[in-house]
Amino acid sequence: KIVNYQKFSEKIKLSPEALSLLRSNGFVVIPxxxxxxxxxxxxxxxxxxxxxxxxxxxxxxxxxxxxxxxxITTDSLLHYYHIFFDTTLMKLERDLFYKDIWAVSKNLL
Structure with missing residues (x-):
């Protein structure tokens, strides 16, 4: 039994195919x-x-x-973790490592 179907169906209209899948599976994925x-x-x-x-x-x-x-799916949580990790690395590289990496690069030239 879908407890919030009436409230949901007032906001999102499902196709007959989606309704059939919802009835048979208890859930449906739509665009x-x-x-x-x-x-x-x-x-x-x-x-x-x-x-x-x-x-x-x-x-x-x-x-x-x-x-x-x-x-909320696990892939969305993994995506957020990936963005958080990338942003953290970017800030570390910019704020902490930039001067040292620049100095090392200049010395290698």
Whole structure:
């Protein structure tokens, strides 16, 4: 039994095929509706505008604003971890290692 189907179906219209899959499996995966994917939002974290079709944070923000249930997958968590790790390395290289790497490079020339 799907407890929030009525509330969900008022916001997202499912195709007959999607409804059939939902009935038989208890869940369904659908493409992101255009009103969500193409909505521009401002992200405080980056201080930039973004689109849900291109950015996980924007995607979750729009879904939350539409009061839709959010299903967080392991791949999205791994993606965030990867971005966090890359950003941390970039800041370390820029803030701590740049001068030393520059000096070593100059000495090797």
């Amino acid at each position: 992101t509706p255009l009103d969500i994917a193409e909505r521009e939002v401002f992200l405080m974290s980056s201080r930039q505008n973004a689109y849900p079709k291109d950015d996980f944070v924007a995607y979750y923000k729009v879904i939350g604003e539409k009061d839709l249930p959010i299903f």
